[in-house]
Amino acid sequence: IVMTQSPATLSVSPGERGTLSCRASQSVSSNLAWYQQKPGQAPRLLMYGASTRATDIPARFSGSGSGTEFTLTISSLQSEDFAVYYCQHYNNWPPVFTFGPGTKVDIK
Amino acid sequence: QVQLQESGPGLVKPSETLSLTCTVSGGPISGYYWNWIRHPPGKGLEWIAYIHSSGSSNYNPSLKSRVTISMDASKKQVSLNLSSVTAADTAVYFCARGISVPGLFDPWGQGTLVTVSS
Numbered sequence: 059i060v061m062t063q064s065p066a067t068l069s070v071s072p073g074e075r076g077t078l079s080c081r082a083s084q085s086v087s088s089n090l091a092w093y094q095q096k097p098g099q100a101p102r103l104l105m106y107g108a109s110t111r112a113t114d115i116p117a118r119f120s121g122s123g124s125g126t127e128f129t130l131t132i133s134s135l136q137s138e139d140f141a142v143y144y145c146q147h148y149n150n151w152p153p154v155f156t157f158g159p160g161t162k163v164d165i166k
Numbered sequence: 167q168v169q170l171q172e173s174g175p176g177l178v179k180p181s182e183t184l185s186l187t188c189t190v191s192g193g194p195i196s197g198y199y200w201n202w203i204r205h206p207p208g209k210g211l212e213w214i215a216y217i218h219s220s221g222s223s224n225y226n227p228s229l230k231s232r233v234t235i236s237m238d239a240s241k242k243q244v245s246l247n248l249s250s251v252t253a254a255d256t257a258v259y260f261c262a263r264g265i266s267v268p269g270l271f272d273p274w275g276q277g278t279l280v281t282v283s284s
Contacts, residue, residue, distance in 0.1 A: 091270055100260060100274035101211070112272060144211060148269030153224050155269035157211040 059083050059147055063158035069166040070135050078161045080128040080145035089149045092121060092130045095160075096141045104143075105130065132163070140165055168193035170261050170275035178255075178282050184248040188261030188275060191242070195219055199264030200244040201271060202235065204257035212257075216268045217244060224268065251282045 060083040070076045080090070088108040093101035103112040105121040108128055118133040132139055145158040174186035188200065202214040215235040217223040225233050234247040244261060258279050262271035 089267075089269075093271075100276050101271070102274070103270070103272035106270055146211075146269075146271075148267055150267065150269075153268070154226055155213040157213070159210045 059086060059149065059152070059154075059156055061145055061147060061156050061158035063143075063145055063161050065161060066159070067162045067164060069164055071166045072137060073134050074166075076132040076135050076139075076163055078130040078132075078143055078145075078163070080123075080130070080158050082126045082128075082147055085125045086147040086149045088124045089147055090121075090123070090128050091146045091148060093144045093146065094139075094141045095144065101144060106148075135163070139163065168263060168273060170263065170273060172259060172261050172275045172278040174259075174278060174280065176279060176281060178251055178280060179284050180252055180282055181250055184246075184251050184255060184280055184282070186246045186259055186261075186278065186280070188244040188246075189242060190244070190263075195237070195239050195242045195244075199268035200235075200237065201262045201264055201268070202244075202246045203260045203262055203271070203274075204255075205260070205277070206254070206257040209257075213269070214246065214248075214259075216264055218268070253282050256280065256282045 062081045064079045090108040092105040095101040109121040142160045178184045196219040199216045201216040215225045217235045232249045236245045258277040260277040262274040
């Protein structure tokens with residue numbers, strides 16, 4: 059399963075809304091996760107099941123979609139949200155877990 | 167909370183075997199899936215393999231012929247061996263716990279950079 063993300067870079071002003079897209083080459087049902095990675099840090103789980111926030115993730119992050127089309131929305135970007143965001147499927151079949159290429163969210 | 171720490175040589179020669187260890191602290195190793203993932207410079211994240219505390223394992227077919235994953239539960243360590251390395255294996259290597267299902271990764275270790283060069 060090939061994961062694609064758009065846009066590659068999203069330039070947003072603090073306080074604005076950011077919308078990131080992820081597409082799977084075949085249905086992954088709701089077995090879709092989002093991760094945030096800041097420079098020099100490990101990725102952090104943000105969202106799983108396409109729309110469930112992981113522990114301690116602020117409510118300004120929301121996820122939607124199922125099948126092949128998914129969206130991560132950041133309702134009001136804070137300074138700490140500028141990072142790279144990856145989507146990843148975790149379908150058990152085939153049991154090869156693939157990531158999208160990432161969307162870099164930077165300051166406009 | 168659970169913390170993962172990768173360790174191993176930062177430089178490996180071409181054709182040799184890359185060996186890394188992930189040490190788990192702050193939580194149990196049993197009952198979970200333990201994964202290795204890598205991030206080559208300028209490229210995307212690539213899942214390598216997982217092992218469960220029961221002993222079951224699964225590998226990325228693209229690397230399967232060169233990869234071995236193992237676990238020492240008494241030491242709370244998970245190891246990765248990647249044989250016959252080339253420059254294409256240069257990457258930051260992460261270990262990550264699989265929660266509820268093998269491919270849902272949380273948390274991750276900080277990662278360790280391995281460079282393949284003579």
